[in-house]
Each structure stands twice: as C-alpha cells, then as structure tokens.
Amino acid sequence: MYKVFFNQKPIFLTTEFVNQTESSPVLFVKFSSAENILKAIKSKKIESLYLYHQDEDKLWMHFLRCFPVVEAAGGLVRHEDERILFIFRNKKWDLPKGRIEKNEAIKTAAIREVEEETGAEDLEIIKPLIQTFHIFTRHGKYKLKKTYWFEMKTASTKKLTPQANEGIEEAVWVSESEVPSKFKNAYENIKQVYAEFKN
Numbered sequence: 001m002y003k004v005f006f007n008q009k010p011i012f013l014t015t016e017f018v019n020q021t022e023s024s025p026v027l028f029v030k031f032s033s034a035e036n037i038l039k040a041i042k043s044k045k046i047e048s049l050y051l052y053h054q055d056e057d058k059l060w061m062h063f064l065r066c067f068p069v070v071e072a073a074g075g076l077v078r079h080e081d082e083r084i085l086f087i088f089r090n091k092k093w094d095l096p097k098g099r100i101e102k103n104e105a106i107k108t109a110a111i112r113e114v115e116e117e118t119g120a121e122d123l124e125i126i127k128p129l130i131q132t133f134h135i136f137t138r139h140g141k142y143k144l145k146k147t148y149w150f151e152m153k154t155a156s157t158k159k160l161t162p163q164a165n166e167g168i169e170e171a172v173w174v175s176e177s178e179v180p181s182k183f184k185n186a187y188e189n190i191k192q193v194y195a196e197f198k199n
Contacts, residue, residue, distance in 0.1 A: 004133040004144065005188050006041050011049045011135075013063060015056050026050040029059055034066040034142055038135075067135055067144040071100045073110035075152040076129060076197050077120060079173055084194075086182055087117060087162060088170035093186040095193060096120075096171075097147050110150045118171035119161030126151040130196045132189040149193045 002013040012018075013029070020026040025040060029051040041049045053059035074097020077085035087094050098113035100106060111123050129149040136145055162168040174182060183191055 002133065003192075004135060006038070006135040008188050009041050009046070009048060010188070011037070011041060011051060013051050013059055015052070015054055015059060017052055017054075018050055020050065023047040024050060026052055029053050029062040032062070032066065037066060038142065064144065067142055069144045069146050070138075071106075072097050072145055072147040073100055073106050073113060073150070074098065074147055075110050075114045075123070075125075075150050076193055077114060077118075077123065077152040077154060078126075078197075080153065080155040083173035083175050084179060085114070085118060085120060085160075086170075086172055086174045087168050088172075089166070089168045091185075093182040093190070095149075095190050097149075098166075100148075106148050107150065110148065111152070114152065117163045117166060117168055119158065119163075120154055120171075121156040121158050122154050123152045124154065126153055129193055132192055134187075134189055147189070149196075151197055 004011040004013065018026060023046055025046065027037065027040065027049065030053060032051065040046055051063060053062060074095055076095055085096065087096050096114040096117040098117065100109040107125055111125065114120055114123055129151055132147045132149065134145050135142055160171040162171040179194065
C-alpha cells in the first residue's frame with residue numbers, strides 16, 4: 001500500500017480491497033479521474049481515500065494518467081552535534097528538497113537542493129530513506145510529486161542562508177527535543193521521513 005498526501009489528507013493506493021466507510025470511501029482507480037479523486041478528497045466529510053486495483057502496475061498506471069509525476073530529491077540532514085536541519089516555507093516546517101533536473105543523478109540533486117535552499121555545506125549522504133508522494137498544483141494543473149529522501153550529515157559551522165526566492169523564510173538547526181514542537185505545524189510527509197530516520 002502506498003500513501004499519497006493532498007492537503008495533509010492521505011490517499012491510499014492499494015491492491016487489497018478494503019471496506020469503505022463514509023469518511024474513507026473506496027474508488028476503483030480504473031474508473032476514476034483526477035476530477036472525481038480531488039472532489040472526494042476535498043470533501044470535509046472525508047478523512048482519507050482509497051484507490052483500488054488488484055494489479056499494482058495497473059494501479060500506478062491509472063493513477064499517473066490522472067496525476068503526471070514530477071520527481072524531486074531532498075535530505076534529512078544531521079549535524080555532528082545531532083541537530084536536524086529544518087526549513088520554514090509556506091507557513092509550515094519542512095525539510096529541504098527540490099526538483100531533479102534533466103539528466104541529473106538523484107543523489108546529486110538531493111545534495112544540490114539542500115545546499116541551495118539552506119546554504120549548508122560539506123554534505124555527505126549516509127543512506128537512502130524513503131520516497132514520499134503528494135499531489136500539488138502548478139499552473140493550474142495537478143501533479144504528483146515523488147520525492148527521494150536521503151539521510152545526510154555535515155560538520156559545517158557555516159551560517160545557514162534560507163533561499164528567499166523559493167519562499168523559504170528560515171533555515172535552522174533543531175535539537176531532537178524540539179522536533180515534536182515543529183511537527184505541530186509540519187507536512188505529514190516530513191513526519192514519515194523522520195520516523196524512517198529514527199528506525
């Protein structure tokens with residue numbers, strides 16, 4: 001089962017048929033469109049949505065017909081003193097990430113985006129974490145953002161510089177004890193990345 005977020009609400013892509021409820025309906029993805037998926041998930045009565053197809057490949061094929069994919073990469077960066085790098089963008093706490101450029105390696109994109117968005121230096125990838133998915137709108141069209149996340153580390157003491165032209169207001173090092181308070185106003189995807197990091 002895969003989890004895709006839209007405005008903090010989860011859409012579950014599943015090959016296992018589940019019993020629907022009023023707050024968690026099930027749609028057959030083969031017979032769905034972007035319009036009726038969005039209409040359902042935007043309803044105030046609905047807390048989550050299930051999209052079903054018994055075949056995983058066909059499940060994704062039909063879903064991507066509705067929402068073309070845009071690939072991005074980013075990092076959960078841990079300083080040698082155990083603090084975690086956060087950014088504040090669009091009025092929420094987030095982790096640095098951005099779109100993968102044409103012919104760019106995923107790991108290269110992840111490091112570049114973290115550097116550009118925060119000014120962090122001397123980044124080293126430790127390991128891949130998870131991939132997250134969310135639906136966003138660009139130029140009036142809804143698309144699926146697939147983000148590849150990596151655990152990174154650095155010992156750099158350079159002052160962080162948030163990338164203002166990307167709408168980033170803050171780039172800060174956060175102690176682990178402060179992370180729960182940031183999560184009170186953070187994207188659900190980020191919580192998944194952090195949970196994977198802690199496992």
